[in-house]
Amino acid sequence: MSTEKVKREPLFSTKYRKLLTIPIGKNNPITVQVLGVCSALAVTVKLEPAFVMALSVVVVLTIANVLISLLRNGIPPRIRIIVQLVVIAALVILVDQVLKAFAYDVSKQLSVFVGLIITNCIIMGRLEAFAMANKPWDSFLDGLGNAAGYGVILIIVAFFRELLGSGTIWGIQVIPQGFYDFGYKDNGLMILPPMALIVVGVIIWVQRSRNKELIEEN
């Protein structure tokens, strides 16, 4: 008669919400952990590929996190990296095929960088640090949050780079022709990768000056 009722946490309790929101802001994978910067520099010349890239990472990281979390008790610790890689690689190949089938142009623009999601440190990092030790729902939120944190930065960087570098947003001309007639020119430096690094740096600068606890003591 004594069926002890296990107290279940509501699906969106504060703890769960934090799993989702902290990686977007205070513990952002790009600006705070400085992971996955390589692809952030490579795919952010235009907004559209950056968005697709962000979406791909969201899909891969969320599903991989859940799968690894489900498998976590059956994975022998010695070969866990291989198992994680198999899961990520399978998902990345799926995403790559879907992109090739339904968004061929963007897939061509992204070229090898879709395949290189496999090596994105954020994904391996989350699987190893979080999914291996947490339940599926937690892992789902954590994966979603981290991928979203990555995606948000990608989109901000791509927005500025496309606007200032090509005068367009999502391929649509937004800087009026009158500006060009007046002597305005697109900034060629914005299209080069170093400027992506500088834009990321500026985002880090702004974030740290708004959020003092991120500043390291030295």
Added chain:
Amino acid sequence: MKSFRRYIDKIKPQFEKGGKFEKLHSSFNAFETFLFVPDTVTKSGSHIRDAMEMKRAMSVVVLATIPALLFGMWNVGFQHFLSIGQDAGLWTEFLFGFIQVLPIIVVSYVVGLGIEFAFAQFRGHEVNEGFLVTGMLIPLIVPPDTPLWMVAVATAFAVIIGKEVFGGTGMNILNPALTARAFLFFAYPQDMSGDKVWIADKADAFSGATPLGDALVGDPISASVSDMFFGFIPGSIGETSTLAILIGAAILLFTGIASWRIMLSVFVGGLLMGLIFNAWGMNGYMNVPAYTHLIMGGFAFGAVFMATDPVTATQTSRGKYIYGFLIGFLAVLVRVLNPAYPEGMMLAILFMNVFAPLIDHYIVQSNIKKRLKRLKTINIELK
């Protein structure tokens, strides 16, 4: 002047702690110390005060750029009237150039100082004089037809990303004026190609090849050596006349502000690389006499005003030789071997700016090691 001083004293309390404009304290302070010698006296401890402080050092550098600037202004006019086939006389030519160049200087100072003041205000620092030199150097290294908004954007970029991000004057890794030039070069390459610059009116835009451009495509250099030395050639505003730059160099060396070690080794490095290419002689550019590299393009200007920047150069004496030598060496190397970058001086200096702390580090380390070794041998002998 006295009444002005009295006026300043009268409004001063309002800017001090508790005053109405307390927030604007650093701006007020900057103006006051710019106009008058500060009356603060050292109160505790003993300090050795030199007459040479940053403000004076900066003023001397600005003074040293004046010959290059004046010559540059005249040359802008001279090239203009030359291209339309008129002989206008010295003053008309100078006036034309003056009108062309002055707005660039004004824009550079207004934008740069505006940002400096804003940052000082925001951070509660004092405004310091670092920008006085940068603001003068930026106009001198851009082509005279650079659109003013580009100058403004480049200056803002150089001051914010090149300097303020690292903590302001004295903390920057890269030379701010060259950062501005590099920004323009990569952002708006069509306007800033380095091998061809505008020399005539915008209406009948006419580009004259600079000596660098000639050499790059393998043509014999159209300008004579004396023209290149005295500066009667098209080019960026302040860089054409090696003579005017050397006058500036003399001022800097005489007052001891710039390091002769750096200047000398930049020229030696460039000359040596030129000689190596002469010996190699694979194509027309490699056969250009080595000494012309020193008077073409921005080499002399970079060696005198850019490489010697005390903040971004190496600090150790031995390091200065290495740093300068590699700048000259790399500048000629980039010029001759990389057709995409006709002017290697900018890239060479920025590159070596990045390496300066590393050079210093190893020199300091090797000194420490040497002394430890000496100490050890002394100890052994004593035993």
